[in-house]
Amino acid sequence: MDNRAGEMQVFQRVVEAQSFSEAARQMRMTPSTVSKLIGRIEARLGVRLLERSTRRLSLTAEGQVYYERSQALLSELDEVERELSQGAARVGGTVRVNASVGFGIHGLEPLLPAFWEAYPNVVVDLSLSDEIVDLYLDRTDIAFRVGALASSSLTARKLGSAQRKIVAAPAYLARRGTPQTVEDLARHSCLGFNFRRSAPMWPLRDSGRIVDRSVSGPLLANNGETVRRMALAGMGLGRIGEFHAREDLRAGRLVEVLPEAVVGDTEDIHALFLGGERLPHRVRAFLDFMTPRLRAYLEP
Template sequence: MDNRAGEMQVFTRVIEAGSFTEAARLMLMTPSTVSKLIGRLENRLGVRLLERSTRRLSLTAEGQVYYERSLALIGELDDVERSLSQGVASSGGTVRVNASVAFGVLGLEPLLPAFWHEHQKIAVDLSLSDEIVDLYLDRTDVAFRVGPLQGSAMIARKIGVAHRKIVASPDYLERHGTPRAVDELAVHNCLGFNFRRAAPVWPLKESGRVVDRTVNGSLLANNGETVRRMAIAGIGLARLADYHVRADLNAGRLVEVLSEAVESDGELIHALYLGGPRLPFRVRAFLDFVCPRLQGFLQASR
């Protein structure tokens, strides 16, 4: 492996320290390792860089040239790394983000003004959809996923748990009655979803165990916001995340029913992203800003 930059760093440290022993101490190496490295460097170049004596080291003419050029190249390398790791904050970039409609509107969008206040040159390309996107094909940097994760090379940062509630409008319950037991859902209009991963079942607790109950209704939608609005309009019962209906419950637009049956009904929410330890600054800055705030957002729903 070509490690000429490393050899230059060791060589310049030897000159600055004045001895192999002191340079080795500063670089956490052994004196023999430093001596062998300098000897290998001289053999490869075919010139002598140092005059060695028992009292001191001195540079040859070739060594002086190599030392000066090494300092310049190391300085340039430091400038490149500094510009990429720190200066990117000023150059900005675009973070492509995907989230479900409700989580994006209620949890993520309110955080963006404060994020841009701190990172004025980072743009956010935000797509909201309850369908699962492919991060590779859609060129997405960060996706907020609700539910179990499939095995992949992507990195997951846990945000929290979305607890489900069954809700309906006071008008609907007045007209159709309030269900008191899981069996009564069979005579109610249960609003559902039509995306591929959705199933016409609600996991409900019965007799101490969770059972998938098949439900039916007059609406199948591809996002939770449509289901929520139809529930408020008095069309039927809806099973939605607590953060999604929090304001409606507080305002009396919706009422929770069968709370004991959905006591354990919750799904994890993660932020998924690519990149690992070499995560671009714009993506790292976005995650570090929004993730702890989204965790607080979910906890406030309980």
């Protein structure tokens, strides 16, 4: 059985007691058992951790690293157990979260009441924007990003992918007709975006290949939720992520058109955060709560 945590505790006690026999006495073990455990660690690692003499023990350079890292790991283990034994109600503080408007409204916000039921002392400082924020400058703990990720030092946790769909209200289609081919889009009002990274082009599948189709319409918005609402109002066709339109499609408030033109047109969705795996408990609690639920939400 792997008992490295127990071995680390013995090593810590030996270093702090500066004696095998004293560490053995404190831990109610025999000195030979303590010596064998230290020898087992050194054999597994292939390095000497302690220099032994008749008068004192001293740490080698490798031993110093092992002592400091094992001390941090044991402290974290104690904190995890203390947190679980005391209950999630002890986790508190503010988690600053940024998400795209549509993903925040449809994916994230419905999960917040259950999160607060589990973690009543955590304040969620939530900002919704389809613009990309700088986590450092905006002091954001977690950003939920839709689309390709730029190279950065941030840690990314993939949640899933969203299929784009072209949708319109039944009233719009009754008034303007339903497009049957990609070429028909030239005669329709297409609701677009005004991001710096966007262009008045829709990459669509036509005759087995992807082509960029120039589109135009009465709206350029900075978020998908506005495009969705204007599509619901009958103002034109919107090309948005499936999660934006899911409930409207189910209820018949929106209708999908040209589904074959967007086959394979997907965007990955990630949670981005600072600090790698060494996160404040409030941030880790939020991530660990949201991740499986958002992954389930994004499953087709």
